[in-house]
Amino acid sequence: MQTFLDAIRAAIAAETGLEDPKLGRPRDPRHGDSAFPCFEYAKGKGEPPPKVAAELETALNARLEGITAKAAGPFLNFTVDRARLGETILGEIAAGGACYGTSREGEGRTIVIDFSSPNIAKPMSVGHLRSTVIGASIQRLHEALGYRTVGINHIGDWGSQFGKLVAAVDRYGDTVDLEGDPIPSLLALYVRYHEEEESDPGLVEEAREAFRELESGVDGPVRQTWRKLTELSLVEFQKIYDRLGVSFDLVRGEAFYEPHLASAVDRVVDAGVTEESEGALVVDLSGFGKIPPCLLRKTDGTTLYATRDLAAVFHRQEEFAFDRCLYVVGADQRLHFRQLKHVLDRMGLDWEPKVEHVDFGMMRLPEGKMSTRKGRVVFLDDVLNDAVAEAARVIAEKNPDLVDPGAVAEMVGVGAVVFNDLKRERVKDIDFRLEEVLSFEGDTGPYVQYTHARLASIERKAGEIEAAPDWEVLEGAAPILVSMGRFGEVVRSAAARAEPSEVTTYVLSLAREVNSWVARERVLGQEPGVTAARLALARGARQVIGNALTLLGVGAPTEM
RNA sequence: GCGCCCGUAGCUCAGCUGGAUAGAGCGUUCGCCUCCGGAGCGAAAGGUCACAGGUUCGAAUCCUGUCGGGCGUACCA
Known part of the structure; x- marks a missing residue:
């Protein structure tokens, strides 16, 4: 897909002289696979957008091969020749396999990700799940882009x-x-x-x-x-x-950095940004707005959370010389990380912008914020067990002959919990509702897993097809092909924004398109060329869905 | 009080760097071929994009203010 888009951009650039023409997606896929709104360019030329679009249509059709431009009012829509679209994209997926969607753009760069980080002596609650699954997914996303990744579990043990x-x-x-x-x-x-x-x-x-x-x-x-x-x-x-x-x-654990605490404090002191205040050692941050100073040492001489995080970030920078250092920690600690970064800034460390707080919304119970001490918690283990039990129940009902139902139930149940947590944008608070986690219909992990299993089932039944695919018959599936072609871009964007939900929403939408297509067009028992083409689509879709689920840390069963 | 974040259909959410009639899922109502898995598919109903200004050819999207909710706010982590 990227090659098509590049060709379109290049043609527009050559024709208009625009540096980097911005392409969009048409609201209705029937309009085309990609679109160029002509407003801005037309404004520069001082002509009405529809006129400019019409002129560009002619000019670009002369430049482009295998892609048709069509003006629709102020928009210029591009449609890749159907046969070419299917052959190209499904070919790329078949060639890429489990690597489809990955790239090497991060090669030679290092990303450190601090995630999960539970406190010892406390049970893991559904609240800890967020950091764990979001962080793990962000790590996989970066691995997929060729980064060297270092996942650190910063245990709260101090x-x-x-x-x-x-x-x-x-x-x-x-x-x-x-x-x-x-x-x-x-x-x-x-x-x-x-x-x-x-x-x-x-x-x-x-x-x-x-x-x-x-x-x-x-x-x-x-x-x-x-x-x-x-x-x-x-x-x-x-x-x-x-x-x-x-x-x-x-x-x-935090204790690991204990031997480095003294030197970390020295380093801040030597940078000349500390001062004594009310008996404590602090870094004043009033220059950054109305925020309280960062406390490094208490009156009684002991250290604080901030001191240890500072020691940790120094240590990580020296050990890994990271290009990104992410902290997957809840939004309730925003102030803490702002303070941490401001201290680095005041010290004049140029790598301060590479440190990012990947914050996420709070998991709340109907009664309010979770509190272990007040007994207001939902234990993660219980939720996982409930979900797996529910998956086992559904399997017994719908697929009693399944081999190894226990393993599949584990995959589906745990997958449902993980997927549910990665479903919304990080920043959104979540009101924990068990019914929602245990629901396997609609926008859920099991729905996507089901789509994957169904496609796998078709593949099993099809066996090997000799005939050459008749790509023309995938005409009606063009939007699905375009979606699949976008996958690499989704991975890149999700990694850059540290936002796994981008992958979840993508794979949900792809699964929906695919399910609809499966209900519409039959794969097996058609003319050989037709079956071959449709089978290639089924195979490609299963591959992309599987790759996406893997990035999320959700299993992709071939039967369920 | 102050700071940060959130506010789109009854509920849970998408909506890409501003662009074509604001889209899904759940729930509700109706329907689905003796045929590849009904954890599915199709359709209907449902919206002053919290509110008020502003910027723009164009705003759910950007800016300001108001309201509502969440979180935080010097020796906890």
Whole structure:
């Protein structure tokens, strides 16, 4: 498709002298495959747009081969010859296979992606799902463009809350089954400690002391307890990552950067942008608008979230010399990342623009914001289990003879959950509704998976076709071909904007077009040339849908 | 209070760097061939694109203000 568009652009450029003529898509695909609105160009010439469009029509038809230009009022529509369109695009897809849609434009460039990043000792909720699946998809999108990618799971394993947790384990640890059921046990201890703090101020000091010892670097009992908590939590997290098909290049908790904290602070101090304020070390950011200063060191000498993130970003820049460094973190932390970038800016670091906060909207419950401590959470594991159970139920009802229904149910159930989370634009808040996640009809992952399975089924039944495809018969499927031809552009744009939802909306729309076509035109049992052409389309569509699902981290079953 | 984000059909959302009659899904109503998978397909109904100004040949899209909602707002992360 790109070659056609390039040819059209080149012809327009040659004819009009425009540097980079902007092509659009006609509202109605019957108008053409691509369109050039003539308003602006006509204005420059001081002539009415319809007249200019008509003149261009003649001129461009003389220049273009295999593409027809047609003026429609102020618009100039382009239609690629039908036979050529099918042969070219389906040929590209067949040649590309699993690589169709990828490119090498990112080669030699490095992108670091910080995502998932759960806090140890807390169960993963549906809230953590967002960072995990969005980040994983962004990583795959960049891999598809040839970037060197470094996915980092920045585990929340540091901070004063862990002083509290260690103190809680010390006090009440033997009242729960830590080894057997670590996360709920730790959560219970934490909540209990938090409550008893209210009436016993001694506990506050005890927790503070524990964190101080932790941060002092002494390898004593406190650190040993902390290490154990971390290990237990990571084992639990891994189970979920396995189900989601997510992996990381590096799992580095905040603690990893602990040895670099002092030098990070020094670096900011040496840049001359720090000052003492109310006993704390801060970077004033009033030059960037009404935003509070960035705190680097508390009055008691311990560090903060911002300090550790600063140390981390310095470290990453030195280690990877990244071209992009993304933080897939919720929108509630916008201020934090603005502050972080402003500090880099004040330090005069020219790579500051490469650091981006890829924010996403909050997952909310009908009762309000999720809060682990208040018991207002939906556990991710439960949702995955519910979805898989629902998938198993539907399979038992609609396809009882399916081999290995368990594996397919896992693929469909988990796919439904993941797809649902990647469906809307990142910025949008989501009100969590289980019914919606468990729905498999309409704009859902299973709908796309179903389309994929159906096409695969047609392919299986068709076997090998010898005849040469009669491309002319794909006339009615031209809009689908154009859609498939756009895939590479969708991948590029989704990666650039760090917006996986672009792929979701694309693949939903493609699946819809394809389903409609399958209902309209029969593949099997036609004249050999007709079947061959339609089979090529089915095959191409399955390939593109499969490639898109892979980028999203959703399985593409051939039967379901 | 201040800052950031969001506001399109009853509900959930698309709408590309401004361009042709604002599109889907869910829900509602009606229909689908003894034929490739009905997790499907087709059709109907449903919209002052929150509101008011402005820029423009042209605004759901850009700018300003108002209203509504979300999030954040110096020693939590």
